[in-house]
Each structure stands twice: as structure tokens, then as C-alpha cells.
Amino acid sequence: MKKLLFIVLFCLLCAPILNAQDLLVKAKERFKPIPANPPTLENNRITKEKIELGKMLYFDPRLSKSALISCNTCHNVSLAGSDLQPTGTGHAWQQGTRNDITTFNAVFNTSQFWDGRAKTLAEQAKGPLFNPVEMANNEERVLKTLNSIPEYVNMFKKSFPGDKNPVNIDNLAKAIEAFEATLITPDSKFDRFLKGDSNALNAVEKAGLQAFMDNGCDACHKGINIGGETLEKFGVVEMPSSEIMNNDFGRYNVTKNDDDKYVFKTPTLRNVALTAPYFHSGKVYSLADAVKIMAKVQVGVELSPKDTDSIVAFLKTLTGVQPEITLPILPPSTDETPQPDLSK
Amino acid sequence: MKKLLFIVLFCLLCAPILNAQDLLVKAKERFKPIPANPPTLENNRITKEKIELGKMLYFDPRLSKSALISCNTCHNVSLAGSDLQPTGTGHAWQQGTRNDITTFNAVFNTSQFWDGRAKTLAEQAKGPLFNPVEMANNEERVLKTLNSIPEYVNMFKKSFPGDKNPVNIDNLAKAIEAFEATLITPDSKFDRFLKGDSNALNAVEKAGLQAFMDNGCDACHKGINIGGETLEKFGVVEMPSSEIMNNDFGRYNVTKNDDDKYVFKTPTLRNVALTAPYFHSGKVYSLADAVKIMAKVQVGVELSPKDTDSIVAFLKTLTGVQPEITLPILPPSTDETPQPDLSK
Numbered sequence: 001m002k003k004l005l006f007i008v009l010f011c012l013l014c015a016p017i018l019n020a021q022d023l024l025v026k027a028k029e030r031f032k033p034i035p036a037n038p039p040t041l042e043n044n045r046i047t048k049e050k051i052e053l054g055k056m057l058y059f060d061p062r063l064s065k066s067a068l069i070s071c072n073t074c075h076n077v078s079l080a081g082s083d084l085q086p087t088g089t090g091h092a093w094q095q096g097t098r099n100d101i102t103t104f105n106a107v108f109n110t111s112q113f114w115d116g117r118a119k120t121l122a123e124q125a126k127g128p129l130f131n132p133v134e135m136a137n138n139e140e141r142v143l144k145t146l147n148s149i150p151e152y153v154n155m156f157k158k159s160f161p162g163d164k165n166p167v168n169i170d171n172l173a174k175a176i177e178a179f180e181a182t183l184i185t186p187d188s189k190f191d192r193f194l195k196g197d198s199n200a201l202n203a204v205e206k207a208g209l210q211a212f213m214d215n216g217c218d219a220c221h222k223g224i225n226i227g228g229e230t231l232e233k234f235g236v237v238e239m240p241s242s243e244i245m246n247n248d249f250g251r252y253n254v255t256k257n258d259d260d261k262y263v264f265k266t267p268t269l270r271n272v273a274l275t276a277p278y279f280h281s282g283k284v285y286s287l288a289d290a291v292k293i294m295a296k297v298q299v300g301v302e303l304s305p306k307d308t309d310s311i312v313a314f315l316k317t318l319t320g321v322q323p324e325i326t327l328p329i330l331p332p333s334t335d336e337t338p339q340p341d342l343s344k
Numbered sequence: 345m346k347k348l349l350f351i352v353l354f355c356l357l358c359a360p361i362l363n364a365q366d367l368l369v370k371a372k373e374r375f376k377p378i379p380a381n382p383p384t385l386e387n388n389r390i391t392k393e394k395i396e397l398g399k400m401l402y403f404d405p406r407l408s409k410s411a412l413i414s415c416n417t418c419h420n421v422s423l424a425g426s427d428l429q430p431t432g433t434g435h436a437w438q439q440g441t442r443n444d445i446t447t448f449n450a451v452f453n454t455s456q457f458w459d460g461r462a463k464t465l466a467e468q469a470k471g472p473l474f475n476p477v478e479m480a481n482n483e484e485r486v487l488k489t490l491n492s493i494p495e496y497v498n499m500f501k502k503s504f505p506g507d508k509n510p511v512n513i514d515n516l517a518k519a520i521e522a523f524e525a526t527l528i529t530p531d532s533k534f535d536r537f538l539k540g541d542s543n544a545l546n547a548v549e550k551a552g553l554q555a556f557m558d559n560g561c562d563a564c565h566k567g568i569n570i571g572g573e574t575l576e577k578f579g580v581v582e583m584p585s586s587e588i589m590n591n592d593f594g595r596y597n598v599t600k601n602d603d604d605k606y607v608f609k610t611p612t613l614r615n616v617a618l619t620a621p622y623f624h625s626g627k628v629y630s631l632a633d634a635v636k637i638m639a640k641v642q643v644g645v646e647l648s649p650k651d652t653d654s655i656v657a658f659l660k661t662l663t664g665v666q667p668e669i670t671l672p673i674l675p676p677s678t679d680e681t682p683q684p685d686l687s688k
Contacts, residue, residue, distance in 0.1 A: 084411040093437035
């Protein structure tokens with residue numbers, strides 16, 4: 001009898017520890033921590049020179065027709081690599097159709113843009129540059145700008161030492177990609193948990209992680225970026241409101257394949273607490289609301305307030321150490337540099 | 345005879361040295377180097393906390409109605425504290441009427457704005473915030489925004505420890521002023537010359553300084569900022585072109601005093617090689633053109649190409665060490681934070 005009581009007591013005491021261990025084992029199967037250093041890039045060796053050039057380009061508004069909009073305008077390093085707008089605001093105050101995705105940890109996504117139409121960050125970088133509702137520039141004008149500034153010509157030469165004509169759009173995109181690859185946010189509470197520190201998450205956060213997995217959120221939100229790997233239908237169980245859908249067919253617009261209707265890239269949940277508003281349309285500002293909507297439309301679950309709160313608490317543990325960026329000092333224009341053009 | 349030859353030779357050899365000494369003595373009478381540290385401010389003790397808060401506010405687009413425009417949009421630290429536009433572009437892509445003045449070294453100006461209507465940087469900071477063609481915000485909304493973000497409330501408390509209600513517009517302006525006071529650019533070539541290093545300027549630059557003073561440019565462009573001290577009529581000898589004047593009566597618009605027609609603050613020439621385009625209207629992109637126009641309309645001199653070039657060479661020695669600014673990580677909005685409003 002005494003022996004039995006002892007065993008029961010032992011089990012009761014150890015259950016939370018065993019559960020935590022079990023949770024960690026399961027989590028490790030689904031998620032990976034952010035590495036301390038940027039990964040290697042395909043066809044783009046990361047060098048100090050390239051990162052420095054890419055940083056200058058990322059912050060240089062002269063890449064836009066107006067000389068007013070830089071990559072950082074919409075992918076603001078002070079705001080977790082995104083902005084605060086529902087959808088991007090670009091040249092001549094035009095509104096884009098989709099929410100600006102964070103550049104932070106984007107290097108770990110298997111594709112870029114909400115519809116996954118770019119494979120790499122280098123490919124992505126060319127999009128906004130030439131989009132008439134974003135930076136509204138053209139190739140000739142960008143090259144004229146870069147070639148008019150001796151410091152840039154010099155830095156392209158140093159960054160691409162093998163190239164005969166280093167100042168070109170592909171190299172510009174590669175330099176930006178190299179810089180963006182450094183915009184990673186390691187060492188979140190969740191990363192510390194994944195690396196074995198079971199105290200890195202508190203009880204509510206652990207309950208949130210458990211609820212996140214129990215409800216199957218990790219079917220798509222998985223891997224290093226807890227998302228960013230797959231393209232999925234938005235509205236598996238029921239369609240989200242028309243306000244949230246915003247008349248957007250998603251990947252269908254790229255492929256014209258009916259199966260791709262309402263298909264979007266699963267966004268990363270890294271730093272999600274810093275990147276409101278949410279969804280491709282940026283219509284939802286509250287993270288709790290976004291969680292409830294996702295549970296309802298993707299897995300058909302009406303989340304309890306308790307589960308919603310714990311999942312939100314868990315999502316907040318995905319906020320990593322933000323990159324410390326010293327602003328580049330941009331080289332001055334010359335008499336040959338194209339002047340700002342604000343016209344539509 | 346031998347003795348006389350020796351004296352003549354001695355004089356010929358020493359003349360440049362004596363001239364250089366003479367130039368330095370004269371220059372020291374007219375100009376002062378940028379100090380290594382920010383000056384003290386009237387009614388605003390600079391503290392570490394205030395600078396940090398001011399830096400966050402300077403970079404936070406939530407101070408604007410659109411949540412898209414920050415102080416740094418027009419006073420870009422990567423672009424010598426200014427932008428590349430003829431006149432500022434603000435809320436809803438509206439065009440301002442005057443060129444955006446650099447915030448760098450602005451703390452040494454005796455007044456702020458082109459018409460000198462603000463005495464201090466704190467007073468200046470409130471201007472763009474509430475100007476409908478700039479950040480287009482209002483006091484109530486700014487305070488609602490700041491009060492909705494606990495990190496800001498906390499930082500205002502720490503920065504203004506004596507205040508009962510530290511979150512207010514005056515304190516916001518004081519914090520921005522404290523940060524801006526750190527945006528100084530010491531140790532230019534000219535500063536090193538002023539401090540006694542006569543080799544800091546080469547022969548052409550010295551000739552430029554000489555021509556600058558010989559032509560009386562230093563009557564207004566003097567002191568620490570080589571400008572920024574006085575309000576002067578633009579067009580003393582003859583009126584600049586109507587394109588350059590841009591229908592702007594300058595200080596007259598503030599005082600309605602006929603004597604103030606076409607009166608503007610003498611702009612600083614510090615970092616002038618980095619802050620094109622020039623004049624209150626921002627109509628001139630070439631520094632050489634700006635120099636020629638100034639000589640013509642202010643002192644009635646048609647500068648020779650040689651003098652123009654040497655003065656430009658001298659002006660380039662006014663480029664100081666640019667401040668190294670690490671971007672702040674801005675605290676996230678909450679459900680109470682006013683959402684971006686892009687409407688006009």
C-alpha cells in the first residue's frame with residue numbers, strides 16, 4: 001500500500017516534467033531554431049563587401065523614381081522588417097494590393113511574395129524596384145543612377161571582382177539579397193526552448209505551443225520559419241470574410257490554375273507580434289483576432305478564449321533578437337544622377 | 345648684393361607660408377570649428393534616456409497620420425540629415441513649398457526654418473508633426489498613439505522624471521531636440537585647418553577659402569555653421585530668377601513687415617556638398633551653379649570658372665564626420681494604437 005502511494009505520488013510529481021519533455025520532443029520534430037549565422041545562398045557567395053553594398057542599396061531612396069522610397073520604407077528594419085500599413089503605399093501614394101511581408105528571416109522561406117512567385121530574395125528584390133505602384137523605376141534609370149555615383153561603381157567592382165560590367169541589375173539584387181540574408185532574428189524564447197532549455201517557456205506559453213500543435217496549426221506553420229515553406233489554400237474549412245479576402249485569388253493570378261485559387265504562401269510566424277496588421281490583405285490588426293480567424297477557417301475550430309490567449313502568448317515567444325543595423329552613409333549624387341521624378 | 349639676393353629668395357620661399365598663416369588668422373576671426381560634443385540646450389538637459397527616446401521618435405512613422413512618414417523621411421540621417429527632393433514630399437504625396445533643411449548641426453543655428461520662425465529645435469520639431477502637407481497629425485492623435493504603447497510611456501517617465509504627466513507634446517519635442525543635438529559633424533578638413541593644421545587644406549581649397557572671403561561670402565556665412573546665424577535678403581544686388589524665388593516672400597509671410605520681403609535664414613554650408621538641391625526652393629542641383637548664382641545676386645560678382653571651382657573645392661572641405669546611428673527597434677503597436685490613416 002505504502003509502495004503504491006509512493007508510485008502514485010512519484011507519477012503526479014513527474015507528470016509535468018515528462019509532459020514538458022514530451023512537448024519538447026514533439027516541437028523538435030516540427031520546428032527548427034534560427035541559426036546564429038546567415039545560411040549560404042545559391043549562386044551568391046556572401047562577402048563583407050556585398051553586405052555593405054546591399055545595405056546601402058536597401059536604404060537608398062534613389063532606387064525609386066521619386067528618390068523618396070527605399071526598400072526600408074516598406075521593409076523597415078526598425079519595425080521588424082515590415083511596415084504598419086494594411087497594404088504597401090508606394091509611388092505617388094498609390095496603394096498596393098497586398099500586405100508588405102517582413103524581410104527578417106525571409107532567407108529561410110522556400111519562396112518569396114504572398115503567391116510564391118519568386119524563388120530567391122535576389123529575384124524578389126527586382127519586383128518592387130520596377131513595379132509602377134511601388135518604387136516605379138526602370139532598369140535604364142537605375143543603372144544611370146548607380147553609374148553616376150563613383151562610390152557605387154567602386155563598390156560594385158569590389159563586390160563582384162570577376163565581372164567585366166559589375167554594375168547591373170542582377171548584381172544589385174544579389175547585393176541586396178546578401179544584406180537581407182543577415183536580417184535574421186535568432187535566440188527567441190522559443191529558440192532557446194527548442195535548443196533544450198525547457199524553462200525558456202512558461203506554463204501559459206507551453207500550453208499555447210501545445211494548443212498550436214493540437215489544433216494542427218503546425219501542419220503548415222513549421223520548420224525554421226514556422227511557415228514560409230508551403231503554399232496553402234486560405235479558407236480550407238470555410239472562406240474568410242470578403243473583407244479579408246479582398247478579391248485576391250492569390251497564386252491563381254500567377255498560374256491560372258483553378259487549384260491555385262485562394263492559395264497563398266504560409267507566412268512566417270517569426271516576430272509575428274511585431275508585424276501587425278495580418279493576412280495578405282492586412283485587414284486584421286489584433287493578433288488574437290488573427291489566431292481565432294485562422295483556427296476557424298483553416299481547421300474549423302472555435303478557439304476558447306483560454307486557448308486563444310495561450311496561443312498568442314506562445315506566438316510572442318517567437319520574437320527574436322532584432323538585428324542591430326548602423327545606418328549607411330550614402331554617397332552624394334552628382335550632376336549626372338537622374339533627379340527625383342514625383343510624377344505618376 | 346649677395347645679401348639682397350638672399351633676402352629676396354627668403355621672402356619668395358616664405359610668402360606661401362606667411363600667406364597661409366595670414367589666411368588661417370583671418371579664417372579664425374570669421375569661423376569656428378564644430379565642437380566634439382553637443383552643446384547644452386536651453387531648458388532641456390540632455391540625458392542618455394532623452395537621446396534614446398528622441399531617436400526612437402525621430403525614426404517612428406507613427407508620429408504621422410499615415411504611420412508612414414517619420415522625421416527621418418525628410419531629414420534622412422543617411423543623406424546628411426536632409427532628403428533629395430526640391431521641396432518636401434509629405435502626407436498623400438503633397439508637395440511642401442520649401443527645401444528640407446538638414447538637421448545636422450542645426451543645433452548651432454540661432455533660429456530654425458527658412459524664415460527663422462522657430463527659436464529652438466524643440467519648437468521646430470512640432471511644425472512638421474501638425475502641418476497638413478507634412479506629417480498631417482494632430483496633438484490628440486499623437487498623444488493617443490504614445491499612450492497606447494507601454495514602452496513609450498515608460499521611456500517618457502524615465503526621460504522626464506520630475507513630470508506628473510510626462511507624455512506630452514512639449515516633452516516629445518524636447519526628446520527629439522536632445523537627439524538632434526547629437527547630430528553634429530565635427531572634424532571636417534576645414535575644422536582641422538581652423539584648429540591650426542595648415543596642411544588640412546590643399547592649395548586649391550585654400551584659394552577657395554580666400555576667394556570665399558575676398559568676395560564677402562563670409563559676411564553672412566560665418567560662425568560655427570558658416571551660416572545659420574542671420575536672416576538676410578535673398579537678392580541683395582539683383583533678384584534671382586523667378587524659378588528660384590518660387591513666389592516665396594520668405595520671412596515676410598511671418599512678420600508682414602515689408603523689410604522682410606525675400607528675407608531668409610542664411611543656410612549652413614556645413615556638409616553642403618551632400619545636401620543638393622539648393623536654395624529655399626531646391627531648384628538648383630549643381631553646387632557650382634549655386635555658388636555662381638549666390639556671387640551674382642548677393643555681391644554682384646561674375647565668378648571666374650577658376651574661382652568657382654576653388655570655392656566649390658573649399659565647400660567640400662566642410663563635409664564633416666557623419667554621425668553613426670544605430671537604428672532603434674521600435675516598440676509594437678497595441679490594439680489601442682490609432683491605425684494608419686492615408687486619407688487626405
